[in-house]
Amino acid sequence: MTTEPVVGNPARPTGPPEFPVGPSELQALIDNTNAVIYMRDLDGRYMVVNHEYERLFHMRREEMIGLTDYDLFSTEIADEFRANDLRAVSSGGPVNVEEEAPGADGPHTYITVKFPLLDSAGKAYAVCGISTDITARKRTEEQVRRLNAELEQRVQELEASTRELDAFAYSVSHDLRAPLRSVHGFSQILLEDYDGKLDDDGRQCLQRIQSNVTRMGQLIDDLLRLSHVTRTGLKRELVDIGAQAHEIFDELRRAEPGRRVETVIADALVTTGDRLLIRLALENLLANAWKFTGKNDQAAICVGAVGPSDSQVFFVRDNGAGFDMRYAEKLFNPFQRLHPVSEFEGTGIGLAIVQRILSRHGGRIWAESEPGKGCTFFFTLTDIPDPRDGHA
């Protein structure tokens, strides 16, 4: 803060003004506002108008004095203005009203305060009005209303297409599975009833038909699961990722008691989201890590998080088969596989499901890997900046 005296700022006069404030000063005062200001007598005849009034209605004040609103506006508008004037008179104090008057570009809306001038006996002898143009605000409000209505329309369209998708998923489930059952069943009948007439090659063909049909059945089910993840409602609750990971590892161990896998789960892995969907995402990620470390004698899977608690990036790291980063973007496409089925089983839907779950939460998933050196899946459940962007 400066202590030097301020130059060019003369001391403020302390006494009364040296000049009287008269009608022309007051007129100057009201002429320099963009509010519309006027005074009318009890018969509605104009006594005073300001410059803004003249400008808006293209009249000089000399012409206006003595006229009423009935000379200037339609009867309907003049009636309304008159009624508002009389309300102010009868209330004895200021009233706030919204009024509409024609403008160059269509009707304008004003928010107006009207108040009576009272004589010493408290009797009104004139009405003053100060009108502020709120047309821009009104039009913005109207636009917001229109946009909301459009949005509502879009939501309804979206809901309709979701219902269509539902019907489609239903029909896929029913109509595609039924013929598959027939193909599988009749192959079985051939295998059982015509065994004597088939040689080994014939039997093998039928078995391959059956295994393909089985696989197609799985693909249809996976597709339905994926669509279910997209359609199901989303809750926001506190979710303990660490506890879920413990449970999932326990289940994986029970399913394959022969496997020795070192699992590490960091402390305090808590987030907000849909408990069931997050559990499903985690199940897929951990089952993947479990599967792709299957050929490693010293398999290890680690679940953890980096970053501050409000923008945590969770990760699942394994020392399994890994993959070539050139294909990293493809990982999350439905039915995309980076390993032959003969090496690792699966339909390729798991990571697509995980990605949908995370993106429904506003989060993201990405992976880092090298073939033979394991891989790490990073994921977020909120919309936080991609840490990779900083290095790009």
Added chain:
Amino acid sequence: MHSKQILLVEDNPDDVMFTLRAFKQSNLVNEIVVAVDGEQALKILLPESAQRTVQPALVLLDLKLPKIDGLEVLRRIRADPRTESLPVVVLTTSSEEADIVRSYQLGANSFVRKPVVFSEFLHATSVLGSYWLLLNQAAP
């Protein structure tokens, strides 16, 4: 003792054939009466006048049926005093959540999805037959 009858409500002839085969392979010798749509099923179960000629101990009910769908058949079965406690197992291709919920709301005793793999289908049929026809004690 007269062996218990089963009413199979199924419009897909392949599925009818597989179900009959599965019952045979499971050594369930019960007579299976087939209705190929909902209307036929109701005519058999709830004839308007005469005595019922078929009195099944179990109904295997598909949902997607011509004319009257499976859920409507189920609703009318439960609404009639003659069949209100008849065991009805929904045996269908759908595993749509809404179908499962609705079936139980309407009083289905069980909901089973037909597996694609025949050996699993056989297993399901065999379990259903032995449970509902042998083990389960039906309402008198």
